[in-house]
Amino acid sequence: MGSLLFHGNCVTCHHETKxxxxxxxxxxxQRYxxxxxxxxxxxxxxSSWVKKPSHEGSLMHDAIKKHELMPELGFDEDALKIICAYIYDTNFVEEEKTHPKR
Ligand code: HEC
Structure with a gap:
């Protein structure tokens, strides 16, 4: 579930490892x-930050400088909790090694 939601909503902008x-x-x-x-x-x-991205709450001011602040995308709060728990639990670097895409 978390994987599906993450891939459907976040990967368009956030690649797993690049x-x-x-x-x-x-x-x-890692930052979080x-x-x-x-x-x-x-x-x-x-999940609160992604719901309403702000400069003040950011832990990645360097990323805002480089890419601009993440837009507010109207994500559902419960879906975000599932996605963020999935991110916490997933080592994307290891995952890529065990299930290479190409
Ligand atoms: C339209 C592109 C886009 C989408 C879609 C997107 N993001 Fe982002 N996100 C960004 C950009 C650009 C940044 C870097 C600037 C910043 O930190 O605001 C960012 C930053 C972040 C950060 C760092 C926050 C911080 O402390 O600054 C987190 C966490 C994050 N995104 C999570 C997510 C999650 C989870 C999803 C899916 C539910 C998602 N993003 C979907 C563009 C996007």
């Missing part, structure tokens, strides 16, 4: 992992 038009999921996952000690805090902070 920074293209926005930071990779690996990059913001470093900032929050529990999964609950990680999920709660990330």
């Amino acid at each position: 920074t293209i038009s926005a930071p990779s999921a690996t990059e913001f996952r 992992r470093d900032a929050f000690s529990s999964k609950e805090e990680f999920v709660s902070y990330m």
Whole structure:
């Protein structure tokens, strides 16, 4: 479920491991992992931020400078919690090694 939602809603801008038009999921996952000690805090902070992206709440001012602030996309709050829990749990670099796409 989390994987489907993540791939349907986020991957257009956020590649799993490569920074293209926005930071990779690996990059913001690491940033948020470093900032929050529990999964609950990680999920709660990330889903609120994605619901309403702001400069003030950002943990990635460098990314805003480089790519501009993420647009507000009207995501559903419950879906975001599922997506952020999936991101917390997923090591995208390992995943790519075990299931290479090409
Ligand atoms: C239209 C493109 C776009 C889509 C779709 C998108 N993002 Fe983003 N996102 C960005 C850009 C650009 C940034 C970098 C600038 C910033 O941090 O605001 C960003 C930054 C982030 C950050 C870092 C926040 C911080 O602290 O600054 C997180 C976390 C994030 N996105 C999660 C998500 C999730 C989860 C989804 C899917 C539900 C998603 N994004 C969908 C463009 C997008």
